[in-house]
Structure formats: structure tokens, C-alpha cells
Amino acid sequence: xxxxxxxxxxxxxxxxxxxxxxxxxxxxxxxxxxxxxxxxxxxxxxxxxxxxxxxxxxxxxxxxxxxxxxxxxxxxxxxxxxxxxxxxxxxxxxxxxxxxxxxxxxxxxxxxxxxxxxxxxxxxxxxxxxxxxxxxxxxxxxxxxxxxxxxxxxxxxxxxxxxxxxxxxxxxxxxxx
Numbered sequence: 001x002x003x004x005x006x007x008x009x010x011x012x013x014x015x016x017x018x019x020x021x022x023x024x025x026x027x028x029x030x031x032x033x034x035x036x037x038x039x040x041x042x043x044x045x046x047x048x049x050x051x052x053x054x055x056x057x058x059x060x061x062x063x064x065x066x067x068x069x070x071x072x073x074x075x076x077x078x079x080x081x082x083x084x085x086x087x088x089x090x091x092x093x094x095x096x097x098x099x100x101x102x103x104x105x106x107x108x109x110x111x112x113x114x115x116x117x118x119x120x121x122x123x124x125x126x127x128x129x130x131x132x133x134x135x136x137x138x139x140x141x142x143x144x145x146x147x148x149x150x151x152x153x154x155x156x157x158x159x160x161x162x163x164x165x166x167x168x169x170x171x172x173x174x175x176x177x
Contacts, residue, residue, distance in 0.1 A: 014055030014098040015039045021105050025142055037079070038092040044146065050092035052076075052110065058101040059122055070122055072099050072137055076108075077116045094145055099137050106140035109148040 005013075015031055018040050022029035028043040029051075038050035054074045062071040074097045079085040089111065097106040097118065106120060120137040143154035 010055055010057060010100065011039075011053070014096075014100060015053045017098055017100075017103060018051065018053050018096045018105055022142060027142065037087065040096070042094075042146075045150070047149075049094060049146075049149065051094045051096050051107075052087070052092040053096045053098060055098040055100055059099070062119055069125070071125075072097070072120045072122070074118045074120075075116065076110075076118055093149065094142075097137065097140075102137075104137050105142075106137045107142045107145040108140055109145050111148075 019029045019031055022040070022042060030041050030043070032039055032041055037052070039053040040051040042049040042051060054076055056072050056074060059070040059072055062069055062073065074095075076095050076097075077086055079087055087110075092110055095108050095110045097108070097120065099105075099120075099122075102122065104123065108118075120135055120140075123136050123138040125136050141154070147154040
């Protein structure tokens with residue numbers, strides 16, 4: 001029997017995934033203490049960048065102009081249980097959006113134009129011609145987000161394919177290619 005994992009533990013798992021992803025992408029990254037308005041710090045070229053981590057356990061059904069599809073929904077402007085507090089624009093530099101079921105992270109600069117909620121589709125989603133603004137979670141690497149602050153062209157590092165989760169009844173937790 002699998003226990004239901006509490007939200008606090010899910011948040012911790014997402015923070016650790018972000019730090020691991022950043023380190024494997026060549027950045028220095030550290031978890032922060034509880035109680036700060038950001039979860040992770042990136043030390044890059046002598047400057048510290050603050051990262052707020054938002055996670056979702058799995059894709060959910062999302063209606064979109066008559067069509068229903070699967071997607072990841074993130075509330076990025078609110079803090080705390082139930083979104084009691086709104087984040088000011090200067091509280092952190094990036095938001096890391098984690099899809100825990102597929103272990104993919106989208107990094108976005110946190111600026112005044114960031115919306116209240118962000119909907120991202122799973123990798124490989126093909127939008128209809130009417131929905132050309134639809135984005136997938138794998139379209140936002142850290143290099144692109146960092147370029148907003150550094151002014152440098154992003155140099156994208158090749159990513160290792162995500163681990164493939166195998167059903168538990170097979171006796172193997174992860175299939176490593």
C-alpha cells in the first residue's frame with residue numbers, strides 16, 4: 001500500500017529536484033532555510049539569484065475553449081496554504097515550476113508580467129492552430145530564464161532523458177536507460 005505523501009513533503013521533493021537539475025546543468029545551487037520567501041539560491045557569476053519553487057503532483061484535465069486536455073496548473077502569485085499572501089515582484093528572481101510525475105522543471109523569470117496562474121501542457125502536446133500560444137513544460141530551460149538577467153544569449157545544455165517510472169508490480173522502481 002502506498003501512503004499519500006503530505007503537501008509539505010511534496011514541496012521538499014520539488015525543491016530537491018530543482019537543486020539537482022541546476023547542479024547537473026552546471027550551476028551552483030543551494031536549498032535555503034524555511035521561512036524565507038524563496039526556496040533555492042543560484043550562485044552564478046558572482047551574483048545570487050532567488051528561486052521560488054512551485055510543484056504539482058500530476059497533470060490534470062484543463063478545459064480550453066471547448067477542448068479538454070491534460071496540463072499542469074501553477075498558482076505563482078500566491079504564497080501559503082490557500083494562497084493567503086500575494087508575492088511582491090521583488091521577492092525572488094525566478095519561479096521553478098515542477099511536474100513531479102515526469103520530473104521536468106520549467107524556469108521563468110519572475111517579473112511584473114507573470115500571471116496569477118500558469119498552465120503548461122505535457123511534453124509532446126500539439127496545439128490546434130487556434131491555440132498557438134499553448135506552451136509545454138519542457139520549453140523553459142534555466143538557460144533561457146537566466147539570459148533575461150545576464151543579457152547573454154542562452155547556450156542550451158543537452159538534457160538527460162527523464163527517468164521512466166515503471167509500474168510497481170514489475171519489481172523495479174525506475175528504468176534507467
